[in-house]
Amino acid sequence: MIDPTAAARRPPLFALEGLEVSFPGRPVVRGLDLSVAEGETVALVGESGCGKSTTALAAMRLLPRSGRIDAGRIAFEGRDLAVLSPAELRDLRGRRLAMIFQEPMTSLNPVLTIGRQIAEVLIRHEHLSRRAARARAIELLDLVRIAEPHRRIDDHPHRLSGGMRQRVMIAIAVACRPKLLFADEPTTALDVTIQAQVLDLLDRLRRDLGMALVLITHDLGVVAQYADRVVVMYAGHKVEEATTAELFARPLHPYTRGLLAAAPRLDTGLHHSEGRLAEIPGAPDGGVDHPGCAFAPRCPEVRADCRVTPPRPLAIGDRLVACPPAVASAPRANAMRGAHDAVG
Amino acid sequence: MLSVEGLEVRYAHRDGALRAVDGVDLTVGRGETVGLVGESGCGKSTLGKAILRLVEPIGGRVAIDGVDVAGLKGDRLLAFRRRVQFVFQDPYASLNPRRTIGEILDGALAVHRLGDRPTRRHRVREILDRVGLPADAVDRLPHEFSGGQRQRIGIARALVLSPDLIVLDEPVSALDVSIQAQILNLLVDLKREFGLAYLFVSHDLSVVRYIADRVLVMYLGRIVECADHHVLFGEPRHPYTRALVDAVPLPDPRRPRAAIVAGDIPSAARPPSGCRFHPRCPLAIGRCADEVPSMREIAPGHAVACHLA
Numbered sequence: 001m002i003d004p005t006a007a008a009r010r011p012p013l014f015a016l017e018g019l020e021v022s023f024p025g026r027p028v029v030r031g032l033d034l035s036v037a038e039g040e041t042v043a044l045v046g047e048s049g050c051g052k053s054t055t056a057l058a059a060m061r062l063l064p065r066s067g068r069i070d071a072g073r074i075a076f077e078g079r080d081l082a083v084l085s086p087a088e089l090r091d092l093r094g095r096r097l098a099m100i101f102q103e104p105m106t107s108l109n110p111v112l113t114i115g116r117q118i119a120e121v122l123i124r125h126e127h128l129s130r131r132a133a134r135a136r137a138i139e140l141l142d143l144v145r146i147a148e149p150h151r152r153i154d155d156h157p158h159r160l161s162g163g164m165r166q167r168v169m170i171a172i173a174v175a176c177r178p179k180l181l182f183a184d185e186p187t188t189a190l191d192v193t194i195q196a197q198v199l200d201l202l203d204r205l206r207r208d209l210g211m212a213l214v215l216i217t218h219d220l221g222v223v224a225q226y227a228d229r230v231v232v233m234y235a236g237h238k239v240e241e242a243t244t245a246e247l248f249a250r251p252l253h254p255y256t257r258g259l260l261a262a263a264p265r266l267d268t269g270l271h272h273s274e275g276r277l278a279e280i281p282g283a284p285d286g287g288v289d290h291p292g293c294a295f296a297p298r299c300p301e302v303r304a305d306c307r308v309t310p311p312r313p314l315a316i317g318d319r320l321v322a323c324p325p326a327v328a329s330a331p332r333a334n335a336m337r338g339a340h341d342a343v344g
Numbered sequence: 345m346l347s348v349e350g351l352e353v354r355y356a357h358r359d360g361a362l363r364a365v366d367g368v369d370l371t372v373g374r375g376e377t378v379g380l381v382g383e384s385g386c387g388k389s390t391l392g393k394a395i396l397r398l399v400e401p402i403g404g405r406v407a408i409d410g411v412d413v414a415g416l417k418g419d420r421l422l423a424f425r426r427r428v429q430f431v432f433q434d435p436y437a438s439l440n441p442r443r444t445i446g447e448i449l450d451g452a453l454a455v456h457r458l459g460d461r462p463t464r465r466h467r468v469r470e471i472l473d474r475v476g477l478p479a480d481a482v483d484r485l486p487h488e489f490s491g492g493q494r495q496r497i498g499i500a501r502a503l504v505l506s507p508d509l510i511v512l513d514e515p516v517s518a519l520d521v522s523i524q525a526q527i528l529n530l531l532v533d534l535k536r537e538f539g540l541a542y543l544f545v546s547h548d549l550s551v552v553r554y555i556a557d558r559v560l561v562m563y564l565g566r567i568v569e570c571a572d573h574h575v576l577f578g579e580p581r582h583p584y585t586r587a588l589v590d591a592v593p594l595p596d597p598r599r600p601r602a603a604i605v606a607g608d609i610p611s612a613a614r615p616p617s618g619c620r621f622h623p624r625c626p627l628a629i630g631r632c633a634d635e636v637p638s639m640r641e642i643a644p645g646h647a648v649a650c651h652l653a
Contacts, residue, residue, distance in 0.1 A: 047521060047522060047523075161609070164608065192383065192549070192591045193591045193605045194608070195593075196593070196604045197604055197606075199593070199602075218520065218521065221592060221594050224593065224599070226593070244597045245597050248596060259522065262524070263525075263550070264551050264553065264554035266592050266594060267596065267599065269550060269554060270554060271553070271554060272377075272532045272554055273557075276529050277529055279522070279525045279529060280525070283492055283522075284522075298522075
C-alpha cells in the first residue's frame with residue numbers, strides 16, 4: 001500500500017468523469033466519477049448488478065455489443081478512451097492498460113500453449129522475435145512464481161490448476177508493464193489458501209512494476225487488506241468513497257454500514273447462539289428507477305425526502321458520501337468542508 | 345442421531361480411482377449444526393451426497409438412530425429419505441423449471457404420501473410463509489425468483505417434509521452478502537423452531553464460524569481436525585486448519601495480512617503419501633511423509649490427525 005493522502009495529491013493516472021453505461025432498456029452505470037493515482041490500489045466494491053464489472057469493461061472499452069457508453073470521459077495518459085478508434089484501443093490494451101477476470105479459463109485459448117499466449121502479447125506490442133518472446137515468457141512465468149517455468153511453458157491451460165491459470169493470466173496482463181491493471185474478482189473462483197498467494201502476487205507486481213490496480217471485488221476482507229482507497233457502488237452509483245482505513249473505521253453511508261454489518265466475520269465474529277446477523281432487507285433492484293436515492297427502498301434510515309431527491313455526493317475531508325442525512329449526522333460534521341463544490 | 349463410520353467414495357479417473365472420501369467418521373447430534381469445511385477437491389460435497397446416497401459409497405457405514413441405512417428398502421428407505429433432506433448450492437438447477445413452486449412442494453409431500461390434497465395445500469402455504477416467500481409463490485415458476493428467493497424455495501422443499509437433518513451444500517456461496525445474512529438468519533430460526541440438525545458444507549470459514557456448533561476440517565478426502573466451534577477457530581491445532589484460518593483476509597485494515605501457505609492443492613487422484621498435507625506443511629518432519637496420522641483425541645471433543653499435535 002502507498003500513503004493514501006500523497007496519492008490523493010498526485011494528478012490522477014486514470015479518471016472516469018460522469019460515466020454512464022447502459023444495456024438495452026437498463027442503465028447499469030449512472031454518472032460515475034472515479035480517479036486512480038499512479039501505483040495505488042483502488043477497490044470497487046458492491047453486490048452483483050451494482051455495475052462494478054461493467055465499469056471496468058467500459059473503461060477498457062471491452063463492453064459486449066449490447067452495452068453502450070451513453071456519456072462520460074475515460075481519461076488516461078492525456079487521452080479520452082471513450083472516443084478512441086478500435087485500432088488505437090488495441091494498441092493501448094495489453095500495453096498500457098490490462099485486465100484480468102474471475103475465470104481465467106474463459107480468457108485463455110485452450111488449444112494454444114501458455115508460452116504461445118504470453119509470447120503473442122510481446123510480439124504484437126514489443127515487436128520481439130519469437131525466440132526473444134519465448135525467453136521473456138519464461139521470465140514472466142518465473143515472475144508470477146510458477147515453478148519450473150521451462151517445463152510449464154509448453155503446457156496447455158487445461159494441464160494447470162485454477163491458481164496457476166490465474167498466474168498465467170497475470171503474466172500475460174503484466175507482460176508489457178502496463179500502468180494500470182483492472183482485476184475483476186481475480187480470486188473469487190480460487191480456494192482461500194490460493195487466493196492469498198494470488199493477491200500477494202498482484203500486490204508485489206503493483207509495487208515492483210509501479211502499476212496502479214483497480215480491484216473489483218465483493219469481499220470486504222480483500223478490500224481491507226489490499227486497497228488504498230475504496231469506492232462503494234450501489235445500483236450503478238458511487239455511494240461512498242474513502243481511504244480504506246477511514247471506510248472501515250467509520251463507514252458513513254447506510255449501505256456501506258449495512259454491508260459491513262451483514263458479513264459474518266472470522267475475527268471478532270458472532271456465533272449464532274449469541275445473536276443474529278444484521279440484515280439489509282429486500283434485494284438490490286438495479287433495473288428499477290426510483291426518483292430519489294437508489295438505496296431508499298432498503299434503507300433502514302430512509303426519510304421522506306430520500307425517495308424524491310437524488311442524493312448529491314458530499315465531501316467530508318477527502319471522502320465522499322452520497323447520503324445527506326448520513327453526512328449531517330456524521331460525528332465530525334463540523335469538519336465538513338467543500339460540500340458546496342462537491343462533485344454533482 | 346446420524347453416525348458415519350469409515351465412509352469411502354471413489355470416482356473413476358484417468359489416473360486410476362480417485363479417493364474422493366477416504367475413510368471418514370462423523371456424527372451429527374439431534375439439533376446440532378456440524379460445519380464441514382475444506383477447499384475444492386477435498387471431498388466435502390461428495391461426503392454430504394454420500395450420506396444421502398446421492399452418490400454410492402463403496403465402503404463404510406451410515407446409520408441413523410443406530411440403524412444402518414445400507415440395508416433399508418421400500419418404506420423404510422423412503423422414511424430415511426424424508427428424515428434427511430438436501431439443499432443444493434444452486435437450487436435452480438435442482439428445481440423443475442416447468443412446475444410451479446406449489447407443484448414442486450406438493451410433489452415432495454405426495455411422494456412420501458403425507459396428507460390428502462387439502463392438507464398438503466395447507467402445509468405448502470404454511471411452509472412458504474415460514475421461509476419468507478409471498479403467498480402467490482405457489483403459482484409461480486422457479487425462473488421468476490431471485491437467487492436468494494430460490495434458496496428459500498430449496499429450503500422450503502426440504503422443510504416441507506419435516507426432516508430431522510438437512511445437509512446443506514454451500515447454501516449461501518452464490519449469494520450476495522446482504523442476502524446471505526438473510527438466509528443464514530432464516531436457517532438459525534428454523535433450526536430452533538423445528539429442532540433441526542444441519543450438516544453445513546462450505547468453503548467459507550467466516551460463514552461456518554457463525555453457523556456451526558462443531559466443525560470438521562477436510563483435506564484431500566480425510567478429516568484432519570474436529571472440534572467445538574470456539575476451539576477450532578480459537579485454538580486450531582492442525583497446521584492445515586491454521587493455514588486455512590490464517591489465509592482468510594480479515595475485514596479490518598489494522599490487522600496484518602494473511603500468512604501465506606506455499607504450494608498448490610495436490611490432485612485428489614494422486615494424493616501425497618503419509619499425511620496428505622505434508623508437502624505444504626511448514627512443520628513437516630520425516631515421519632509425516634511415511635506414516636498416515638490417525639485422528640487422535642487431544643482434549644475432550646477435540647481430535648486432530650497430525651503427528652505433531
